[in-house]
Amino acid sequence: MEIKKIGVIGTGNIGACQATLIVGNGIACSVIAHSEAGAERCRETVRRNFETFIEHGLATERNRDAAMELLTISHSYDALAGADLVFEAAAEDLNVKHAIYAAIEAVVDADTPIASTTSSIPVDDLCAGMQHPERMLVAHPFQPVHIQPLVELVGGSCTAQSALERTYELLIALDRKVVRLKKSVPGFVVNRLAQAMFRESLYMIEQGVADAADIDLAVRYAVGMRYASIGLLEYFDDVGFDLEKAIAQTVYPDLCAVDSVQQIVQDGIAAGNTGRRAGLGLYDWSKKDDADYLRRKTAPFLNDIHWKLPE
Known part of the structure; x- marks a missing residue:
């Protein structure tokens, strides 16, 4: 299927890594940032992700530069016009999300799916008040989003089957492995x-x-x-x-x-012993090799990347 552009709302780690995945497969990506600092952070994260790929022999500088050309970061929702799909990766706050959906619906086509990356909010709560609730669904990824291939695809009572099918096809085009839930449950699968x-x-x-x-x-x-x-x-x-x-x-x-x-x-x-970031949890992290842990955390996924890198 032909994919012209995919939108992303949010410049945090999930949004930036989602953008990396999109442009890394040769597809134009419009990211909506709500601050200049967020926009710069997103651009730097995408570039750093490609630098990691280059270090591991998974991409070239030419691939990186071509991918970065496909990335647009804007403060205006008008940049989403013509998008085939929009990912929402904003804060887990229903009021924030509802305001975002209203802004998206004002500029995209009536049948453009909107996919939240939420891990906790039911679709039927997300779609409340939307002009076209049938487009709303969840596409829940796992971090690191750009290299961990699994996505859980979840609809609600409001979701049209056509929106689920279209999103499934788009995710497959992005080299994702998609788990399609028959119904929404807390925690998904x-x-x-x-x-x-x-x-x-x-x-x-x-x-x-x-x-x-x-x-x-x-x-x-x-x-x-x-x-x-x-x-x-x-x-x-x-x-x-x-x-x-x-x-x-x-x-x-x-x-x-x-x-x-x-x-x-x-x-x-x-x-106050809450885990790795605190230095103590089930392990004493002062006695562990943190660099080795981070290497082991990402290494398996780097072996299974089959992107259509742009040149």
Whole structure:
């Protein structure tokens, strides 16, 4: 499909990395900034992302320069006119988002999808008061947005199937892997799976089963490696319902079933030990190699980039 232009609202990390993805696939991108500082920060983030690609042999300076030519950052919503899709990556504030949608609807075509990157607000709340609520949906990415390929596509009772299909096609054109939810639920798919693992992992620490490092070792070298190449439910089918039933009957009764935030988290917050940025959390980050952690955080995704880089 021919894609002329994609709009992005927001100049934070999500918006800037979304813009990187768009221009990195040879598509014009109009970013709406609400301050000069935000505009400059966005441009610098996009350029820095391409510098990283160049360092890893994934792009050339010519690719970078051609991509930067496709990037427009404006303070006027008029720059969105003619966009095939608009991503909204603004603050998680409904009043802010509703004002943004009104401004978008004033300049784009009536059937142009508007995709929020929210991870928490239901589509039916987002579309309230819109002229064309049938265009509203969620396309929830994962950070780093430009290199982590998964996007969760979610509609609401207001969303037209045509808007979902059009957005799906546009995301595929951007080299995304798209999970299409049949209905909206808190946390969508990925965060529900993640929270289930977080809850059980914290429970095992509290119960003295294992410490954080050993649990992470189990995830990295068993769970992570296995399910990176085959799906979780592919494996379930491979093992078989009969054996999985026997395992479940033994394990399920002993699993964590709390429905409130665990004490280990509450205590950490009270003490100011909130994780990596604080220097202490489940790990003592003063004893960890932060550069190595950041390298490991992005390395797997750099191996799976298949963009249509502009020249």
